[in-house]
Amino acid sequence: MxxxxxxxxxxxxxxxxxxxxxxxxxxxxxxxxxxxxxxxxxxxxxxxxxxxxxxxxxxxxxxxxxxxxxxxxxxxxxxxxxxxxxxxxxxxxxxxxxxxxxxxxxxxxxxxxxxxxxxxxxxxxxxxxxxxxxxxxxxxxxxxxxxxxxxxxxxxxxxxxxxxxxxxxxxxxxxxxxxxxxxxxxxxxxxxxxxxxxxxxxxxxxxxxxxxxxxxxxxxxxxxxxxxxxxxxxxxxxxxxxGRLAGWDPLPLSVRDARRVAGPLRERLTTAEQIAVPERAPVGPAVHPQPALTARRLDVRHGDVHAVRAVDLTLRAGEVVALMGRNGSGKSSLLWAVQGQGPRSGGTVQLADGADPAGMRAAVARRHVALVPQTPADLLYLPTVDEECSAGDEQAGVPPGTTRGLLDLLAPGTGVDHHPRDLSEGQRLALALAVQLAADPPVLLLDEPTRGLDYTAKAGLAELLARLRSRGRTVLLASHDVEFVARCAGRVVLLADGDVVADADAATVLRDSATFAPQVAKILRPLPLLTVADVRRALEPVGTGGAS
The missing domain is CATH 3.40.50.300 (P-loop containing nucleotide triphosphate hydrolases)
Incomplete structure (x- = not known):
């Protein structure tokens, strides 16, 4: 055909x-x-x-x-x-x-x-x-x-x-x-x-x-x-x-097929010393006690649609929080309301210094609370990648090359002379993210940040978020990408029809969910492991030779 x-x-x-x-x-x-x-x-x-x-x-x-x-x-x-x-x-x-x-x-x-x-x-x-x-x-x-x-x-x-x-x-x-x-x-x-x-x-x-x-x-x-x-x-x-780690041959392509051959691996992991305390990798220091952002009774309406319903949310310095829920549950509306540029029907948002980002000019607000939307092209307006990077450095007041360095981490090889509209969706997202991160805001909001990114680029983004966390920065990301959330988030806030229905550590929310559990959790259930990295670390004390 x-x-x-x-x-x-x-x-x-x-x-x-x-x-x-x-x-x-x-x-x-x-x-x-x-x-x-x-x-x-x-x-x-x-x-x-x-x-x-x-x-x-x-x-x-x-x-x-x-x-x-x-x-x-x-x-x-x-x-x-x-x-x-x-x-x-x-x-x-x-x-x-x-x-x-x-x-x-x-x-x-x-x-x-x-x-x-x-x-x-x-x-x-x-x-x-x-x-x-x-x-x-x-x-x-x-x-x-x-x-x-x-x-x-x-x-x-x-x-x-x-x-x-x-x-x-x-x-x-x-x-x-x-x-x-x-x-x-x-x-x-x-x-x-x-x-x-x-x-x-x-x-x-x-x-x-x-x-x-x-x-x-x-x-x-x-x-x-x-x-x-x-x-x-x-x-x-x-x-x-x-399957590669465990040495399975042939490689399974579905959770069902993997579970059929996972018995011996599950037995090995049950005896591993680290099985009870899987780390989210990579991790930074302990979360700081003071809130970086506090939202109280936040309410958003779009005409007849009640998108966000009296949500309370506290984000602490050094914390990566994932906002999850089905399409239309209010995730994007909540992000925009928190950032200050989106509509609010009620409620308050307060930063660490007591200010509300809704009262700031957009150029000032992005230095405090930066947001990368689902359509990253909305943030890009110059004719070449190089000019976007230079403008990002200038607006953020950082040394030349800072934005480009961030872009190279997220999407290596992106051409400096390309027009942003000629980039792939993933490259455009990486460029917009690099521009926003250059200002080093204390709070970063990301709406579907892995859309269009391959696994290598996601690993780079996870590494970047880990560095931000280790420096006391706060990240709130709305995502359907359960594998990425399992890798980098320490906490998950689950929305349904504008209401918060769960707010707990990522392992608890993801592992017990029929919808949001990552593949490793489904394959190795009931073991408390979410990612391949968790399995690799758990196997280290007893060797990493081919399980079967």
Missing amino acids: IRFENLSVTYAGARAPTLRDVTAEVDEGELCLVVGPTGSGKSTLLGAACARVPHFSGGTLAGRVVVAGRDTRDHLPRDLADVVGVVGQDPLAGFVTDSVEEELAFGMEQLGVAPALMRKRVEEVLDLLGLAALRGRPLADLSGGEQQRVAIGAVLTAQPRVLVLDEPTSALDPAAAEDVLAALARLVHDLGVTVLVAEHRLERVVQFADTVIALDDAGHATAGPPAQVLATSAVAPPVVEL
């Missing part, structure tokens, strides 16, 4: 090709997962599969891409519209109507689908993706995760033979992500739809994949069965990392 033949793509002004001699084939009715580090060319490969590369993106394409028998060199994206549906990284940028139901119908209108059939397909997709309650809502009022589901639904109503999806679950909570992936699996298995998907959160999707295309930093590709490719891939989900 999709065939890449010696595909190379070089963009204008680039020193080297983004993709080099990629050869791979995706059969009809297969789900193919594209993996690789941030900036390795995943979005370019997906763009080539729908003819957006090079017809829209520019650059030079060598080799061939054939989709459903059509050579993309001779067919524009519109010529593939009847067979290929595309969902990009930024769903809001792709919307063309105002409401959920209108957006679901728009693509079918362009294809001339009969009204009665349009209505039937809309109802089916509303049920398939759990969107029925949102059908009349304005798109601009939806949460990022809800927008993501609508974008996927708008493509599904046209019933394409090929689906191309770039980070389809990046803004979804774990339960919503499972629903979307299960829906995609049904399309693959029951209807023979071919799915090409790029995703950084491999733990969510790898068990659904029939084949994997792994890209490296140089743009070379390795294609084959998931277990075979991921055994040596630079990026791999926790279940595979645990």
